[in-house]
Amino acid sequence: MTTRWHSPQFHAYYPTGTSFASIIGGLLGDGLGVVGITWMASPACTELEVVTMNWLGQLLGLPKEFLNCSPGSGGGVIQGSASEATLVCLLAAKDKMIRRLKSLNPDIDEDLTKIKFVAYSSDQSNSSVEKSGLLGSMKMKLLKADPSGRLRGHTLQKAFEEDIANGLIPCYVVANLGTTGTCAFDPLDELGPICQKYNAWLHVDAAYAGAAFICPEYRHLMKGIEYADSFDINAHKWLLVLFDCSTMWVKDGYDLINAFDVQRIYLEDVKAEIKIPDYRHWQMPLGRRFRSLKLWTVMKSYGAEGLRNHIRSQVGLAQHFANLVQADDRFIIEPEPAMGLVCFRLIEGDKITKKLLNNLTEKKKIFMVGASCKGRFIIRMVICSQFTTKEDVEVSWKLIKDETDTLITYEKVHMKSITTMNENIKNINMCEKSK
Numbered sequence: 001m002t003t004r005w006h007s008p009q010f011h012a013y014y015p016t017g018t019s020f021a022s023i024i025g026g027l028l029g030d031g032l033g034v035v036g037i038t039w040m041a042s043p044a045c046t047e048l049e050v051v052t053m054n055w056l057g058q059l060l061g062l063p064k065e066f067l068n069c070s071p072g073s074g075g076g077v078i079q080g081s082a083s084e085a086t087l088v089c090l091l092a093a094k095d096k097m098i099r100r101l102k103s104l105n106p107d108i109d110e111d112l113t114k115i116k117f118v119a120y121s122s123d124q125s126n127s128s129v130e131k132s133g134l135l136g137s138m139k140m141k142l143l144k145a146d147p148s149g150r151l152r153g154h155t156l157q158k159a160f161e162e163d164i165a166n167g168l169i170p171c172y173v174v175a176n177l178g179t180t181g182t183c184a185f186d187p188l189d190e191l192g193p194i195c196q197k198y199n200a201w202l203h204v205d206a207a208y209a210g211a212a213f214i215c216p217e218y219r220h221l222m223k224g225i226e227y228a229d230s231f232d233i234n235a236h237k238w239l240l241v242l243f244d245c246s247t248m249w250v251k252d253g254y255d256l257i258n259a260f261d262v263q264r265i266y267l268e269d270v271k272a273e274i275k276i277p278d279y280r281h282w283q284m285p286l287g288r289r290f291r292s293l294k295l296w297t298v299m300k301s302y303g304a305e306g307l308r309n310h311i312r313s314q315v316g317l318a319q320h321f322a323n324l325v326q327a328d329d330r331f332i333i334e335p336e337p338a339m340g341l342v343c344f345r346l347i348e349g350d351k352i353t354k355k356l357l358n359n360l361t362e363k364k365k366i367f368m369v370g371a372s373c374k375g376r377f378i379i380r381m382v383i384c385s386q387f388t389t390k391e392d393v394e395v396s397w398k399l400i401k402d403e404t405d406t407l408i409t410y411e412k413v414h415m416k417s418i419t420t421m422n423e424n425i426k427n428i429n430m431c432e433k434s435k
């Protein structure tokens with residue numbers, strides 16, 4: 001059995017991209033069968049990645065410091081997943097911090113200092129963020145988000161101050177632009193200045209929603225991006241590129257090179273400067289696939305407007321679904337829909353909302369997953385397939401509505417029979433007593 005991620009009734013998690021253009025790019029990459037361990041091992045593999053990452057970075061409106069085509073040492077690299085990006089940056093942050101502290105005090109004990117490093121994110125961040133702390137051996141504090149699911153500046157400031165007072169060292173912060181549960185956006189303009197003040201690395205996990213920044217109308221949600229040290233979106237989520245293609249940019253490629261450069265004679269390459277990156281220092285593995293071909297074929301086939309149309313039409317479909325839910329007074333939408341995600345629950349409570357989701361999942365006609373918002377259980381409905389139409393959304397809504405009708409009717413009958421049974425028991429007891 002396989003779960004059909006590209007069915008119009010697949011509304012779980014977040015989308016995974018596909019398109020004929022991406023399939024062709026993937027086939028080309030697989031067909032060429034190169035492994036870009038160094039520039040020499042496959043120059044095109046490195047150079048097309050530089051080019052496509054510049055195109056996409058510009059399309060997203062990233063500050064020029066992140067782009068290889070600008071002066072400076074910034075640039076983009078394709079990782080396998082957002083999880084890898086978060087971990088790579090955590091390890092680089094650790095290395096950068098210890099170098100800084102050693103430059104201030106060469107006598108410090110590296111091992112005893114590193115165990116004082118702390119990473120922070122919100123309690124709404126993806127599981128992969130917590131996991132990066134486990135893999136990277138850094139204490140990870142998941143700070144309480146505000147009722148809208150956002151990590152606020154004052155919360156981070158307080159955590160930093162408390163930890164510093166206890167002899168710990170704030171090192172790494174992961175901000176979310178589009179949390180997995182409810183697609184909440186942390187205010188980078190609040191978090192950024194705090195990270196800057198304390199020399200903590202700011203990584204931005206925009207795995208799903210970051211793709212929307214190709215549309216200028218959403219860029220206000222990344223206000224403060226200039227404070228970030230690194231930024232990652234999964235082009236394989238919402239940009240029609242097949243898994244795996246997680247696009248990550250850093251302001252300073254030397255932060256990665258300093259942390260991960262391990263030399264061997266057999267890896268000797270042309271001594272290129274940072275503008276022709278030796279990408280093996282920018283990632284965990286040595287080997288790397290020719291992933292940029294998928295990005296290239298997609299960007300060439302769709303163009304900027306084609307990709308923007310895709311994002312806007314999916315947001316429009318989510319809005320259409322939200323209107324259908326809103327018109328049914330048994331439901332409540334919470335929080336406000338964001339991007340292609342609509343979260344909703346039954347007014348009657350968590351138990352019945354969970355039951356509704358379980359029943360729908362069991363029937364296998366529609367697939368959604370749950371989350372929580374303000375302590376309540378919610379159902380997440382995401383527009384995922386690129387083939388989804390307005391009619392498909394209406395089919396999904398009908399499935400949800402019909403199941404709700406059945407469930408509520410069942411609950412009423414069930415409640416009525418329980419009440420009748422209780423009354424019967426009461427009557428029997430009274431008869432017994434009067435005997």
Ligand code: PLP
Pocket residue numbers: 013014080081082083084126128176178179180205206207208234246
């Ligand atoms: N970050 C966010 C916000 C996500 O939604 C997800 C997955 O849905 C991830 C990270 C993990 O992505 P990946 O599977 O590429 O590691």
